[in-house]
Amino acid sequence: MGLELFLDLVSQPSRAVYIFAKKNGIPLELRTVDLVKGQHKSKEFLQINSLGKLPTLKDGDFILTESSAILIYLSCKYQTPDHWYPSDLQARARVHEYLGWHADCIRGTFGIPLWVQVLGPLIGVQVPEEKVERNRTAMDQALQWLEDKFLGDRPFLTGQQVTLADLMALEELMQPVALGYELFEGRPRLAAWRGRVEAFLGAELCQEAHSIILSILEQAAKKTLPTPSPEAYQAMLLRIARIP
Numbered sequence: 001m002g003l004e005l006f007l008d009l010v011s012q013p014s015r016a017v018y019i020f021a022k023k024n025g026i027p028l029e030l031r032t033v034d035l036v037k038g039q040h041k042s043k044e045f046l047q048i049n050s051l052g053k054l055p056t057l058k059d060g061d062f063i064l065t066e067s068s069a070i071l072i073y074l075s076c077k078y079q080t081p082d083h084w085y086p087s088d089l090q091a092r093a094r095v096h097e098y099l100g101w102h103a104d105c106i107r108g109t110f111g112i113p114l115w116v117q118v119l120g121p122l123i124g125v126q127v128p129e130e131k132v133e134r135n136r137t138a139m140d141q142a143l144q145w146l147e148d149k150f151l152g153d154r155p156f157l158t159g160q161q162v163t164l165a166d167l168m169a170l171e172e173l174m175q176p177v178a179l180g181y182e183l184f185e186g187r188p189r190l191a192a193w194r195g196r197v198e199a200f201l202g203a204e205l206c207q208e209a210h211s212i213i214l215s216i217l218e219q220a221a222k223k224t225l226p227t228p229s230p231e232a233y234q235a236m237l238l239r240i241a242r243i244p
Contacts, residue, residue, distance in 0.1 A: 012171040013067030038232020058227040083161035094158035098165035
């Protein structure tokens with residue numbers, strides 16, 4: 001059996017790996033694991049990834065978790081164009097520099113609006129307004145750092161070409177955008193960067209990857225989202241409680 005990718009396109013890192021694989025023609029068997037239903041907490045999936053998180057890559061007996069590790073693995077295994085994960089030591093170090101910062105400052109911040117507007121209400125929980133405001137402030141600060149430290153006057157986050165850093169960043173920022181946040185308003189450099197990344201990826205691929213998240217508010221309003229499993233319900237309560 002070839003490579004299997006367990007994913008849900010509601011998930012930002014799942015979308016990053018999906019887009020990367022599609023853009024580079026990497027053959028993958030896609031296995032959808034419904035996060036809202038809580039399938040990532042099922043006994044079956046926990047046997048594959050005991051962390052219960054997406055995406056997860058299975059290459060024969062080799063199982064890999066964490067999206068940045070999966071992207072690096074795929075880029076090396078399939079020798080994708082060098083710009084994604086540069087062979088030059090310093091250029092590669094810049095990608096790692098961003099990915100480290102991304103994990104600390106972007107990953108846990110830009111996903112919170114989905115919990116506030118969709119997932120919390122789905123299980124009858126309202127996130128306190130003071131937490132919502134703190135999250136807005138954190139996103140504004142992270143966007144400023146993203147613009148000043150990483151983008152600067154370059155076309156892309158680490159240099160002159162698209163890298164894994166740009167893909168990871170774009171997908172994370174798309175989450176609040178899909179929920180109505182005007183992240184790029186008043187930030188022309190970041191807006192232009194987004195345009196360049198999406199133009200490189202192609203409109204059709206972006207639409208394909210983003211269609212589910214772009215429709216999630218409508219699904220929530222129409223009450224067509226699935227009911228989370230009991231295991232997922234408990235995990236969702238814990239995640240909401242951890243919102244700073």
